[in-house]
Amino acid sequence: MPEVILVDENDFPIGKMEKMEVHEKGLLHRAFSVFIYNKKGEMLLQQRASNKYHSPNLWSNACCSHPTPGENTIDAAHRRLKEELGFDTELTPLFQFTYKINFDNGLTEYEYDHVFIGTYDGEINPDHNEVKDYCFMKQDAIRESLDQYQNKYSSWFYIAFKKLESHFTNTHLVNA
Secondary structure: OOEEEEEOOOOOEEEEEEHHHHHHHOOOEEEEEEEEEOOOOOEEEEEEOOOOOOOOOOEEEOEEEOOOOOOOHHHHHHHHHHHHHOOOOOEEEEEEEEEEEEOOOOOEEEEEEEEEEEEOOOOOOOOOOOEEEEEEEOHHHHHHHHHHOHHHEOHHHHHHHHHHHHHHHHHHHHHO
16 A cells, blocks of 8 residues: 655645555545546546445546655646546646545545646546546536535545635636
8 A cells, every 4th residue: 555645734744654544543644636627618527436445436526646755746646647547638736725534434534635627628548446437517517416416426526626616716706
């Protein structure tokens, strides 16, 4: 099992630890979430594989994971995009946030999450050990589905999607 980067509340690295141990102990660590849109403005969603150690079969953003010690976060985002979905594209950092979620299986996600966005319209070749299915959906349809069927989505996607919408709204207001 790979190691992840332990961080403080300001994302300053304070150590490293094996990924599963971090989730068992609920320690704050660096992570990232990638949101991909096609040229029609639809968001790419993936359904997590059924063998995932938490949140199996749930729908989420294009990909998310952790940089390894010594790995730049955006480089890790590109790596995981290729590993999970079989493509790469230009990514832009948007914002960071911290969240903590306790799962029924005793694991805890306590992450300092870096959010990246990109655009892609090419072929998708998912690794079926990571991704059960994928689709593109319009933002409004995702919002409605999240409100009606929150239990079909990963808990961090629910949080990140709301923050993403808020970011776009606030950025639009600032740039208006």
